[in-house]
Amino acid sequence: MPTKEVCCPVEVTLKIIGGRWKVLIIHHLLNGTMRFNELQRSLTGITHRTLSRQLREMEIHQLIVRNNFNEIPPRVEYSLSPLGHSLKTILLSMDEWGRKYSAVAK
Amino acid sequence: MPTKEVCCPVEVTLKIIGGRWKVLIIHHLLNGTMRFNELQRSLTGITHRTLSRQLREMEIHQLIVRNNFNEIPPRVEYSLSPLGHSLKTILLSMDEWGRKYSAVAK
DNA sequence: CAGTATCCCTTGGGATACTG
């Protein structure tokens, strides 16, 4: 497999929301706009370097909107785009299944 | 982060179905029982070593049932457990979102 | 406050050869 072709739509979605943090970031942004450090404090354990990269990827994938106020001290706000917000259904399904799994399996 | 604690149910689900192949395996098994080589032929590009490991993990997670007929030549069939089958909702949501994403974004 | 720049380490998964 030289090129990792992704053919299936399910795979596309997994590519976009996969990884350690993205779903958590989306989860927090579902409640509204948040600033960078505010997000970092919510996502216990994430480094600002990682948060920075995750947010940029999600911005490129058009899931979130970055609003830089160009103030001193800096102020940048992140919010979900309509596309990002439309992931809510999947997140809810995953939340529900995760609870069931934790209750049923082991 | 010495221990990668997973607190959120959404994260639990992502842990279980994340990775390159699991959703595809589930997708194929939704149509019914399949044998090992049959699965490998369907999942273009996967090596038997990787398929073997993915299936074992999914068996441990109780998503699939492994049925070894103890015949010569060997015959092993894999099918979804009820728990595994209950992921169908999520897969469908992800499929739908993936299609929309591919149509909308870029 | 909101980031970049380096460096490093773990993990997922591929290639290939061998086995009951």
Next chain:
DNA sequence: CAGTATCCCAAGGGATACTG
């Protein structure tokens, strides 16, 4: 047919220091 055993590599992400 249905695997296991070795070996290897790239990518994700953590730790830390620095910056506008």
